[in-house]
Amino acid sequence: MAKEPTGGGEERLRDADRSQSTILAAARDEFAEYGLAGARVDRIAERAGLNKRLIYYYFADKEQLFQAVLEQAYSDIRAEEATLHLAELDPATAVRRLVEFTWDYFIAHPEFLTLLNSANLHKARHLVDPDRARQLNSPLIESLATVLERGRRDGIFRGGVDPVQLYVSIAGLAYFYLSNSHTLSAVFGRDLLAAKARSERLSHMTDVILGYLFLHD
Known part of the structure; x- marks a missing residue:
């Protein structure tokens, strides 16, 4: 499992919000292009520029x-x-x-x-x-x-x-x-x-x- 963002409380929350917003934007484009069945978490991670494990940290x-x-x-x-x-x-x-x-x-x-x-x-x-x-x-x-x-x-x-x-x-x-x-x-x-x-x-x-x-x- 990916580690939570480190740092102070407010900074950690801002980092988490940014990460989730980035993931959602990348996932939106992936689902829009390939549909739910054709979408791949690997490609979402690549679009977002984030580790796939971080996606699974926020979304089951x-x-x-x-x-x-x-x-x-x-x-x-x-x-x-x-x-x-x-x-x-x-x-x-x-x-x-x-x-x-x-x-x-x-x-x-x-x-x-x-x-x-x-x-x-x-x-x-x-x-x-x-x-x-x-x-x-x-x-x-x-x-x-x-x-x-x-x-x-x-x-x-x-x-x-x-x-x-x-x-x-x-x-x-x-x-x-x-x-x-x-x-x-x-x-x-x-x-x-x-x-x-x-x-x-x-x-x-x-x-x-x-x-x-x-x-x-």
């Missing part, structure tokens, strides 16, 4: 490491979403901002999509703590629920919209397009990742979501 096995990477990925996107302050915006702007953010985040973090693919392949068994999973997602859903209710009271949004269903629709519109962009581009004979196509997709997604929410005469 590859499964636990994948779980930590997955939870970190969810924590990262939720932290970014929190900076949107959706509940402070007018309802239409808040929904538009969330659609734009989700699209841009998925494009900027393709590893997030591939990690989700791998997690779903294994039936989400690595999200073993349902309370922890809810904690990672509930702030966003609560903010979205507030936005939807305010929009209903203002007379611009329809009532009875489930914030979970709405978020799944927003994420799904972006996720399917980006996850399947290569096959879709080949089938339709269009480069769906070209700048113009991405801009058109975002406009389409926004129109679909807001078109569903807005009350019409």
Whole structure:
């Protein structure tokens, strides 16, 4: 077993945090490239520039490491979403901002999509703590629920919209397009990742979501 970092208490904690952050970043890239089944701890150690024994000091096995990477990925996107302050915006702007953010985040973090693919392949068994999973997602859903209710009271949004269903629709519109962009581009004979196509997709997604929410005469 690897030895714990030496030094004073605070320094030891900082070293441990740095080591774990380095391991998680390397593991994220490894899992994103090879999936859970194809990932190798040897390569993760090489990517991190650390001794493999140190990885096993912090994480019992590859499964636990994948779980930590997955939870970190969810924590990262939720932290970014929190900076949107959706509940402070007018309802239409808040929904538009969330659609734009989700699209841009998925494009900027393709590893997030591939990690989700791998997690779903294994039936989400690595999200073993349902309370922890809810904690990672509930702030966003609560903010979205507030936005939807305010929009209903203002007379611009329809009532009875489930914030979970709405978020799944927003994420799904972006996720399917980006996850399947290569096959879709080949089938339709269009480069769906070209700048113009991405801009058109975002406009389409926004129109679909807001078109569903807005009350019409």
